[in-house]
Amino acid sequence: MASNHEQVVNLAEWYNAGEAAARLTANSGKEIKVSYVRTLARYKKVRTLNLSDRVHLYSRADIDNYVVEERGEKSGRAKRQQAVSKNRPTKAVA
Numbered sequence: 001m002a003s004n005h006e007q008v009v010n011l012a013e014w015y016n017a018g019e020a021a022a023r024l025t026a027n028s029g030k031e032i033k034v035s036y037v038r039t040l041a042r043y044k045k046v047r048t049l050n051l052s053d054r055v056h057l058y059s060r061a062d063i064d065n066y067v068v069e070e071r072g073e074k075s076g077r078a079k080r081q082q083a084v085s086k087n088r089p090t091k092a093v094a
Helices: 017-028 034-042 060-064 073-087
Strands: 048-050 056-059
Touching: 017 034, 017 056, 017 060, 034 056, 056 060
Parallel strands: none
Antiparallel strands: 048 056
16 A cells, blocks of 8 residues: 555656657757756756656656747747737727
């Protein structure tokens, strides 16, 4: 019987660092290294499960939906969106 402090983990819901890097590579169309997966976890872009000080797992759902873009693409897209919304006329309230 499991004690109150033990958790049951469904390993099908988690990637190890190598698997996560391979999936991000497939999603993004360019090579993604294991160190980048760790960086995403450090910045809380993907959920992690720490099994020990040296063993971490990465959420399959988060990794499967993440696409790594070229540097500056996301911020450039955000700036373009802001510019479009500023240029749109607002409805006049009578």
